Amino acid sequence: MIKRIKVGMASCGIAAGAGEVLELLQEMAGDNKVVEVGCIGHCYAEPLVEVETDSGDYIFEKVQPKEEDLQKIIDLDEFSRFQPHSPRVDKERQLITSLAGKIVPTSLEEYRANKGYEGLKKALEMEPDAIVDEVKTSKLRGRGGGGFPTGLKWSFLAAKDSEQKVLICNADEGDPGAFMDRTLMESLPHQVLEGMLIGAKATGARQLFIYCRAEYPLAVKNLNIAIEQIEKEGLNIIDGEPVKIMVKEGAGAFVCGEETALIHSLEGKRGTPRYRPPYPTDYGFHGYPSAINNVESFANIPLIVRDGGENFAATGTENSTGTKLFALAGDLEYSGLVEVPMGISIGEVVYDIGGAEPGSVKAVQIGGPSGGCIPAEHFDTPIDYDSLTSLGAIMGSGGLIVIGNNRCMVETARYFLEFTTRESCGKCTFCRIGTKRMLETLERITGGEGGPEDVELLADLGKKIIQGSLCGLGQTAPNPVLSTLKYFNNEYLAHVEEGHCAAMECKALVDVFIDRETCIECGQCIKNCPVDCISEDYVIDNEICTRCNSCIEVCPVDAIARVAKGGEVSVGN
């Protein structure tokens, strides 16, 4: 008998069409209860529907909002069954996301029925010092990317004698390609809040803020519902005093992930960072001592207090304990959110969990615009804070993009620099102008006008920007360029010396060519060309052509392709 039907309604599910599925299911399900849950992490299989029955659970993947399909699901037919591929099941270790997509995110009862708020209950009976010690024992390091020990940060705040202390959750997840924090807040808002309340008890903070990206409306909504629930139940009473929790929406500025910039933004100002010291634990929000931790860090806390720091430290490596969430995307089979034990190798994540074809991948990009590209020959490197740093990348917040052989690394570096140039707040000259000059240099190279001296200039500028910038944005902005210079120097040289982009991505270095032998003269390319550069006898005027690929996309026989500029011509094979 069906107990209830769960539809994965996190942002990724909704984007894949779960909303329509939910609506139709509600109409069709009769007496069966249909509920919205969060994300189980298998984005590639969305929309996902799970049917709970007396005799076990059935999960269906790629569900379309069609009546006949949904009827099969309600009848539990052998239809579109979801089975996570076995290497992922073996390698993944779901500790903090074990409830994600399994419970209704905004149900306090369901969270409690699954050991929720047990950590807080235990913490309320402990001395604040003992909680801080437990977190220190766990060796938890900041999951926002910096890797600063959480217990140590809390001990600084706990030691402050102030009429008011502030604890802030950094949910300004601005890296393009990263959605770990969003998933946690959407799917498990109570777990994040429990971590924060334990932090309040441990540090003496009585004002809590969650600074969340405005682009995450569902996360904001679920957090606000959860806050209302815990206030109603009195779960926010610590040592007889109610703790204030407030969600503040950011307004779109990558630099606000930096803690002093974040505080300025919370205060209603422009989000520019300032010189440290004083650190926020000395002088934070409106001058009060404040500590800032990442969403994922907070989500780990309930487990640490509930099951003990030592137990937590048993997972992972000596200096990087626990698990890490990664948002996997790019050139692979199974994109999605994955939780792995620290110390797992990059290759295991890319090939075994991500299902990428060995030999088809040339690099991964870890850590977004602050991180670096790690080439396939280093894929046996364990994922921990120190190993990644030694390769010129960083752990970052957890974006992991797989880059296939057919992509241009110079263009990838240019893409990240374009991002950091745009997001630089402008305070430090090296970051403001340095990143701009780096971007211009990269544009010269991808534009076919670069010389060998430009490659040297990039390395030189990179070093200086790192030295001359105040905050993490500027100090890490050159990483994507420096790491590709280190591992893919040959690609830079091919661009500047031979004018050749092997990936055929850099527009200025390619022509578009119609292979007349394959061409069936259907006229589609001529009709679809936005700049009318294809003649009646099917020859492209590459002087006019904008390389928009419209003709390539519409050609029914694949007779059109990008080719190296002025080089040998071969199409299709």
Next chain:
Amino acid sequence: MSKDLVAEKSNLIKVLQTEQKKEGFISDAAIERIAGEFNLPVVEVEGVVSFYTQFKRVPPGKYQIMVCDGTACHIIGSTLILNWLTDELGIKDGETDEEGLFSLESVACLGCCSLAPVISINGKVYGKLDRKKLLKIVADFRKKEAAGS
């Protein structure tokens, strides 16, 4: 200072967000009015507005198209998506067309990387796009508009 930490000025961004939700953008008049309410110089409010990408100074189109340029979308071809839309709509990144029907904006990440390349129109996401799918989506909106007016 009051012990209530959420002092008035902290709410400036919130008030601007509410204004934008209501009007679709932040006008000069709104900046002057809000500056008055907070007892701040106009230039300071303008400084906050221009700092954050969320705040728009021009009215958006009826259909706001956001082209995701997150890492996953970028390597799979979001540049082409933006070009095709520019060709089709006759407007560039950050512009609104003359009829006020479509506006086009390239954004950092919509967070549905497994569906790359994606765009969103008024918040609804369209994924795994190629040129044909993309142009059909635009054509469908135009058809809907022609039928409605």
